[in-house]
Amino acid sequence: MGGAENSFVRLVRALTRAGMPADAVTRTGSQVHVALEGHRQCFELPMRNALDLGSVLRIRALLRRHAYPIVQTWASRATWLTRAPAGIIHVARLGGYYNPRNFRHAHAWIVNTRGLRDWLIARGFPPGRVHWIDNFVPVDERPSPLSRADLGIPDDALVTIAFGRLVPKKGFQDLLRGMALLPERIAGRAHHLVLMGDGPLAAELGLQAQRLGLDRRVHFTGWIDAAVPALTLGDVMICPSREEPLGNVILEAWSKGLPVLSTRTAGGLELIEEGVTGLLCAVADPGDLARHWRRLLETPALRTELGERGRTHFSARYSEAATIAAYRSLYGELLRRGFTQGSTSSR
Structure with a gap:
């Protein structure tokens, strides 16, 4: 897996350890799904491409069934395919300079650099909804697998x-x-x-x-x-x-x-x-x-x-504690603020 995939797995596990149970949705048969083996709840969906209407409907049904207060999507495809039902806050996370049109329908956005934050704002994203949270890397004390x-x-x-x-x-x-x-x-x-x-x-x-x-x-x-x-x-x-x-x-x-x-x-x-x-x-x-x-x-x-x-x-x-504290603060802020179904239209 690359850096983006590893960051996703780390965050899902770290949020759960910190008392914010995070379920995951991954592409069917992906390395990410394998890496999350044993996690509390991990759903697989095809998410074949941006035209995969079946995955759109299944994601919406999943969100309704479990009544998640927040859904956070990772990168372009998952974000585009996620259309959160009314009452569920959609947070999209970007780790690169992707096509902005794939993200505009979210309620709020998380980026991992100052440059990405400035880039989104320059393209019309509301400054108060673009949040910069650093990646973290866990300290890994395992012995080297090679000598x-x-x-x-x-x-x-x-x-x-x-x-x-x-x-x-x-x-x-x-x-x-x-x-x-x-x-x-x-x-x-x-x-x-x-x-x-x-x-x-x-x-x-x-x-x-x-x-x-x-x-x-x-x-x-x-x-x-x-x-x-x-x-x-x-x-x-x-x-x-x-x-x-x-x-x-x-x-x-x-x-x-x-x-x-x-x-x-x-x-x-x-x-x-x-x-x-x-x-x-x-x-x-x-x-x-x-x-x-x-x-x-x-x-x-x-x-x-x-x-x-x-x-x-x-x-x-860049410690796990600092990053998870930032996520906890942001989720709390978003839940207090709330969003109506049409709140993303005034951009």
Whole structure:
């Protein structure tokens, strides 16, 4: 699962733990449904596409039958297919710059960055109904599912970690080009890259690593569900995305005290205070990425400082407790305010 799916699963479980029982509706046979196995109530619906009238009717029937006071939808398709009956408040959550028309019929909106909030307001969404609530990442103390020995990496090597879906917008092709510009040894130590993830570019990236002469030092692990514990293998984490509205991988690296280098995407700029909680480099520019990467690898004190500041910032702002408190406050506000069936028409 990607960051959006993991965030959904985390929120459903965290709300329930906090005394706000949350039932879930997922696509039939989805990985999200599997991840929620054992949850108190999880319904499956086809939600095939935006024209799936059957799912629209079944969602409405489900909402009526259980008389939920609030329904919160996640991303475009689920939001478009949800038409809340009178008396039920519809909150739509966006984690990216999606088509606004898929969301306008909701009563209120949750976004996870300041940039997304400003973007919605600029497109006519009522400012008083657009709410910014940060993502959270649970602190995962499980042991790493991998060791350096498993991957054939020397104990004294410098290790960079990158992870995510292997798709063009994640920029792993730029990461490999950047690594090819670095020497094999930095500060007297071998340098290896561990790339955790899977996706349509997996084979192509493997071939690219071979063409660049990196195949002995780039380790493709495939998808790892326990990716956060595996971060303890690394000295540095890089987020090389070409497009990134937020970047949960940055939060996950901070949770483990890893120093972060990110491209200057919307998410990287939103999360990182440059030189304080991380470093930033140009998007889709392997040369600039390599320059910042080498500086981080050559400077142990910088790695330590950035890692410690990132962990402190994470604990203060992106903890489960802080995020769930914000949701509790918002739900209470919406229930006190209430919405009539036609209250969304005056925009």
